[in-house]
Amino acid sequence: MKRVSLKDIAKLVGASPSTVSFILNGKASQMRISDELKNKVLATAKKMGYQPNQVAVSLRTGQTKILGLLVEDISNNFFASLAKTIEEEAEEFGYKVVYSSTENNSKKGVELLRMLTQRQVDGYLITPTVGMEEDIEMLARHKKPLVLMDRYFPGIEAPYVQVDNKGAVEKGMEHLVEKGYKKIAFITIESPMIQMRQREEAYLDAIAKSSAQKKKLILKVNYSGGRETAIEQITDFLKKQQPDAVFFATNYLGILGLESIRAISLSIPKDLAVVCFDDNDIFRLHLPGITVLQQPVEAIARTAIHILMQQLGNSKVPVKKNQVQLAANLIVRQST
Amino acid sequence: MKRVSLKDIAKLVGASPSTVSFILNGKASQMRISDELKNKVLATAKKMGYQPNQVAVSLRTGQTKILGLLVEDISNNFFASLAKTIEEEAEEFGYKVVYSSTENNSKKGVELLRMLTQRQVDGYLITPTVGMEEDIEMLARHKKPLVLMDRYFPGIEAPYVQVDNKGAVEKGMEHLVEKGYKKIAFITIESPMIQMRQREEAYLDAIAKSSAQKKKLILKVNYSGGRETAIEQITDFLKKQQPDAVFFATNYLGILGLESIRAISLSIPKDLAVVCFDDNDIFRLHLPGITVLQQPVEAIARTAIHILMQQLGNSKVPVKKNQVQLAANLIVRQST
DNA sequence: TCCTATGGCTAAAACGTTTTAGGTCAGTGT
DNA sequence: ACACTGACCTAAAACGTTTTAGCCATAGGA
The missing domain is CATH 3.40.50.2300 (Response regulator)
Structure with missing residues (x-):
């Protein structure tokens, strides 16, 4: 039982792949496809359970709709909460998140960064570690969509979000x-x-x-x-x-x-x-x-995503500042 | 400054893309490429900072080397630890992990599952939630590499790992x-x-x-x-x-x-x-x-990955059982 | 001299999409 | 009779790889 491709549908309804692509991407009227054909295609696509091959789409469009998240340690409460909100927010914009823990190990961090690049992620969310300075600078110089979190490198002009x-x-x-x-x-x-x-x-x-x-x-x-x-x-x-x-x-x-x-x-x-x-x-x-x-973990995550989305051209409202410090909240308990 | 592709290298050294591909994939001697050309290609690849486009590789080979991890809530300590070990283990085998929290929301879980399928993940690691039964069964029936964790569906014949x-x-x-x-x-x-x-x-x-x-x-x-x-x-x-x-x-x-x-x-x-x-x-x-x-969180994660790797044909030692229960550890403290 | 083997390489198809630049046909106006 | 228009659709290239099937020399053997 193989996956149905766009071509399969085209063959089935007797149309060309291009036409099917237009219809499935909602460009039917723009391309003046008849309603008759449109409905036929839509119906067969549904019946066959067509799911676009995102890998092919990515290759063609150059967009993977994946963000790379590099944190120090995903099992640490702070980073886990960060990750959670980031994932939620990213989803709102139609992005998925690939995460990795750097373990504060510069070598591993750099390797992971390379891997993310190979994977063609659309943007990076990073809590940088000591050895990553050069690679981050590379990314910044190449104008890759990028936000640092929790820390940053004073010498590098890159967006960041951290607590004050x-x-x-x-x-x-x-x-x-x-x-x-x-x-x-x-x-x-x-x-x-x-x-x-x-x-x-x-x-x-x-x-x-x-x-x-x-x-x-x-x-x-x-x-x-x-x-x-x-x-x-x-x-x-x-x-x-x-x-x-x-x-x-x-x-x-x-x-x-x-x-x-x-x-x-x-x-x-x-x-x-x-x-x-x-x-x-x-x-x-x-x-x-x-x-x-x-x-303010959630605010940090939210701000980071918004800054990133702005770089990716997905934001409705332009973000004013892209180097942000957010105030912490003093919670007094019995220990003082 | 565009990314260097394999073609670019080919043009530079005056060889065909095929040849370059063979060399970069270590099949030079197998394809009887001369050492001279081989070294030249390797050198230029390095100099230009060539990184293969993993998306193209995936499209061609049908393997993404990505695993999909669906947990209930990544910010919960148990799942975060699970995720961490899974990521570490997956890395050993050259796989990356895309994660998502289902929030125990069946609708969201199912959507995420679809998304993972579109993204062509090579395997699934899932802590299933109530509404996912049908979709899990689908996966199992289509023989997709799959491991359930923490829970399973008694009616479905799928590998799982959980505590006893x-x-x-x-x-x-x-x-x-x-x-x-x-x-x-x-x-x-x-x-x-x-x-x-x-x-x-x-x-x-x-x-x-x-x-x-x-x-x-x-x-x-x-x-x-x-x-x-x-x-x-x-x-x-x-x-x-x-x-x-x-x-x-x-x-x-x-x-x-x-x-x-x-x-x-x-x-x-x-x-x-x-x-x-x-x-x-x-x-x-x-x-x-x-x-x-x-x-035994780490053991659960490790076992799950091994079962999955077996399905993906990456394991040296075949796993005997693929429905596993691991013993918990009673730690007595002062509360009893 | 011709045949065959071998070493060294490459052409081209394929993976599944998107998108540009048309193509065809029927009807309309002159 | 002819150009023009508009409606509807498609061919083909492109994204960056991998891989199959072979091509072309040269050397050695008969």
């Missing part, structure tokens, strides 16, 4: 200072990527501005050794520095942090206040609830 | 009974899908076998009204029935459950023991930790 990292950390730090914490630590990872730089910078600014706290307390967790060693680093740091509040720079650090805090039996918020970047069921359900800076 | 639901619930119930709980409730959703039927059945069996508990206590949450009303249903049920232990049939029910339990200020495990299907960071980090039946 500085504003977010600022908001969080202000909240902690207001609550009277005087020894606020910042736990982050060693990363040259802009979003982490922005978060750290905002912490340093907040300390510089503060009258109550003079000393910065930063831990850069080395995650390469796995969960266990990461938790060790955090517990060591907490034991040694004894902060009265700690700000985790990402959701997975927050989770590791909570495990670490539990491991050394500190009580939140009595011994230690906690604020974390990114919301997550875990932080909401934790006892006590963890104060977070919630990223 | 009955065994898992049985294990969980035994654990609760051993611990001396005598009024164990089971909170599930109203769903005709097999995996939920199996879980419920196992609960009923356990009660039937039990000497301590005669009465079944089942709540079927109606999730259509959103989070709030779902929590209301659970709190009402808990207040009215006053069970001493509760078994949540899915991870999102577990999360809703924890919120409900908190809302009515019950203490775990003093007032109420909790067991949940599916593990998750939340259950591990919750205070107290929640006892769970962890699904």
